[in-house]
């Protein structure tokens with residue numbers, strides 16, 4: 065089954081692959097004729113024996129040693145060209161297949177359900193997209209053709225050898241079945257061990273990746289020793305698996321080499337014996353010894369091919385695991401709706417994991433152009449609630465309506481384009497500020513970018529940077545403060561001109577004054593859009609048309625500032641604390 069999955073990647077490359085196989089057959093044929101010409105030269109031209117087999121050689125060469133040499137030379141040249149073609153074709157095939165798989169993986173990863181990333185380890189995913197694809201590429205570039213090569217070589221050489229001498233041929237193949245059985249057992253072991261090895265490598269990448277991402281935390285908490293120990297554990301686990309694999313291969317090489325040596329010795333002794341007795345001609349013996357030599361390398365390689373084949377099956381399975389992940393697809397009948405910004409939550413409950421409800425029976429509605437404030441302790445489900453609005457997750461129970469249309473029936477991509485969500489943890493690309501702001505919208509001419517940046521109160525700051533809007537930020541660029549990052553990501557969302565704007569605690573890193581200025585500026589520009597503001601600061605939400613207080617996944621209070629500040633409850637408590645500061 066898995067072999068089929070592996071081979072289906074050949075689609076689109078069959079012609080080239082068959083071309084490579086033809087090149088192999090030509091190359092094998094020519095190299096196998098070689099020993100026959102040598103035998104002919106020794107026995108028939110030099111030894112002047114009667115020509116009993118391969119009579120066609122007499123027609124081509126006659127009894128002329130010079131001609132024999134020229135024919136061999138021509139064969140060598142043609143063989144060389146075939147070898148070259150085989151190399152070229154197999155490179156085109158394997159590189160093409162690798163590219164296809166990588167493209168397919170990447171685009172699949174772009175479109176899988178968001179929840180997939182909650183459990184997937186980035187390092188492991190990277191390993192699957194790189195090192196596992198490489199294993200598969202090697203399979204198509206080298207192993208598969210090598211397998212064909214060995215196969216063709218054995219079949220053809222059998223044919224050539226039988227024509228020379230049946231007894232010696234049988235003797236040449238006597239250990240082959242043993243070798244095959246041994247190889248199969250080896251293959252099973254390699255497959256199992258490689259899986260462990262590959263998983264260990266994935267774990268190692270994951271630890272490395274996490275550490276590099278979180279290097280600030282590691283330094284700030286002086287956790288270097290702990291991290292080093294953690295890495296040492298996965299690293300030594302990887303080494304153990306690798307050693308196991310290497311030992312397996314070492315065992316295979318030594319045993320299979322021993323078998324091959326034994327095989328050659330067998331031919332040598334019995335061949336000499338028969339030659340001395342006069343049963344076999346000297347030319348035939350030399351031809352057989354040449355065949356044995358020729359078969360030696362490919363048969364040796366055969367073990368590697370089979371072992372690597374095991375690896376490839378594991379790799380393709382790990383790749384397929386990603387490709388099998390369901391895509392974040394629309395429900396049947398989902399369409400594009402012109403979004404106005406009326407939102408209604410109808411008894412919505414949600415759990416990330418089974419039965420562990422993070423949101424319980426949420427009911428509220430906001431009209432187009434209104435502002436909703438959400439207040440609640442950390443972990444109460446605020447971010448979860450607004451994530452539902454982008455349909456990154458689907459409510460476990462209940463329904464969300466946008467402009468009276470069930471959200472399930474709105475095209476997801478369209479919805480996301482029309483809902484501007486400013487994340488709690490802003491993410492900036494390793495690009496210029498200009499690109500970072502313009503990335504989400506189609507219209508990214510400079511004046512719109514400047515306008516958005518001004519609204520987000522970051523324009524002046526950017527202008528002061530040496531390279532202004534061309535300053536590179538993100539991983540490789542200048543370090544920005546938390547508030548600067550937040551404002552750039554606010555500017556990015558403003559560019560989208562969304563009908564629904566969500567601030568998930570996105571004003572928290574700003575001082576109260578800037579916070580208020582941005583909200584005022586937005587009122588002027590995006591007045592028609594519905595806004596949801598999550599905040600721990602009453603001042604950020606007190607002007608909202610409606611405020612909900614979320615505690616432990618439930619709405620415990622609802623109203624506006626005037627009502628809530630006088631009502632017993634969390635809102636009043638927080639208001640009193642923040643008001644007295």
Ligand SMILES: Nc1ncnc2c1ncn2[C@@H]1O[C@H](COP(=O)(O)OP(=O)(O)OP(=O)(O)O)[C@@H](O)[C@H]1O
Nearest residue numbers: 182416417422441442443444445446447448449488
């Ligand atoms: N991807 C996830 N998978 C599983 N559980 C999650 C996931 N994201 C959040 N949770 C859980 O859901 C609960 C609510 O989280 P949420 O992020 O919505 O809280 P919040 O109100 O936004 O908190 P904060 O004020 O700290 O941002 C938490 O208990 C959290 O552990």
Ligand SMILES: [Mg+2]
Nearest residue numbers: 446447448488
């Ligand atoms: Mg949150």
